[in-house]
Amino acid sequence: MRRLSLNQRTTASWSVPEAVDGCVRAGVEAIGLWREPVAEHGLRRTAKLVRDAGLRVSSLCRGGFLTAPGALGDNRRAIDEAAALGTDCLVMVVGGLPPGSKDLAGARTAVADAIAELAPCAGERGVRLALEPMHPVYCADRGVLSTLEQALDLAERFPVSQVGVVVDTFHLWWDPQVWQQIARAGARIASYQVSDWITPLPADVLLGRGMMGDGHIDFAAFTAAVNAAGYTGDIEVEIFNADVWNTPPDQVLTTVKDRYRRLIHTPRESNAQTP
Known part of the structure; x- marks a missing residue:
């Protein structure tokens, strides 16, 4: 359980x-926090609470939405919060x-700028700004970086201490280049997030992340x-799923630990070989 982190949205x-x-x-031992509930509880109170509990904060979600008005100011605040x-x-x-807008190239330029x-x-x-490439289904409204290769092409313009990438199984499992790009990422990997791709997807694809083992990854x-x-x-286990959210959270966490042991923390973890 040493490396397991609970993302707050799960x-x-x-x-x-x-x-x-x-x-x-x-x-x-670790938790991934979200800005909105942190703001509700209070930034300083949250920092003290987590510290006193002996937990690590694996990540803060989220910055970004860089194509929207006022994005730079909001992201500077997010950096301070992290x-x-x-x-x-x-x-x-x-x-x-x-x-x-239909100017996809222009949106990607705005993100880079x-x-x-x-x-x-x-x-x-x-x-570190951890660029999260997202499944292409989210390209129009959430993430114009759709592959790890695209995210790395942008991240590598900056020092590794400033910009990294997120490897998220839900968003990247389909990509035939993913293994080569993970190897390329190396020290750029700032976060590893897991959830499953389930079928059929719900009507709201944002809620299509399944519990590990319930899908295809x-x-x-x-x-x-x-x-x-x-x-x-x-x-970090990050699941957006209405059925999971409607399950008692302690039960969800018990399932997360079991699936982590069986599917993610495997003997291959201590003797990893790139597929």
């Missing part, structure tokens, strides 16, 4: 104190097309690949 009904307490009871919480990983959902503005600020605060292969690339950080 147990969405829990407040920050409830999620921290749930992790402690379950023996989970630093205050003691995490070096700010997950960046970079944003989709501006309303009414915004990262260039924010990266030095993040580095000064000891925070080979988690042992992903874990082997990120380990072989040199990643030794937390493995």
Whole structure:
């Protein structure tokens, strides 16, 4: 369980104190926090609560939406929040097309320009901007970076201490180049997030992340690949799913631990070979 982290959205009904307490009871050593519930509880109170509980903050979600008005100011605040919480990983959902726009190339240029503005600020605060490539189904409204290759092409313009990438199984499992790109990422991997791709997808595809083992993803292969690339950080379970959210959170966490043991923390983890 040393590397297991509970992303707060997996147990969405829990407040920050409830999620921290749930992790402690379950023996989970790390938590991925979201800005909105942190703001509700209070940034300084949250930082103290997590610190006093002995937990690591594996990431803060989320910065990004860089194609929207006012994005730079909001992301500078997000960087400060990540630093205050003691995490070096700010997950960046970079944003989709501006309303009414069909200029995909222009949106990607706007994202790159915004990262260039924010990266030095993040580095000064000891925070990395973790670019999250998202499944192409989210390209229009959430993330114009659709592959790990695209995310790395952008990240590599900046020092590794300033900009990294997220390896998220849900978003990347389909990509025939994913193993080569994970190997290429190496020290750029700032976060490894897991959830399953289930079928049929719900009407709201945002809620299509399944519990590991309920879908189609080979988690042992992903874990082997990120380990072989040199990643030794937390493995964060992030699930958006109405059925999971409607299940008692302690029960969800028990299932998360069981699936982590059986599917993700495998013998291949200690002797990883890229698939």
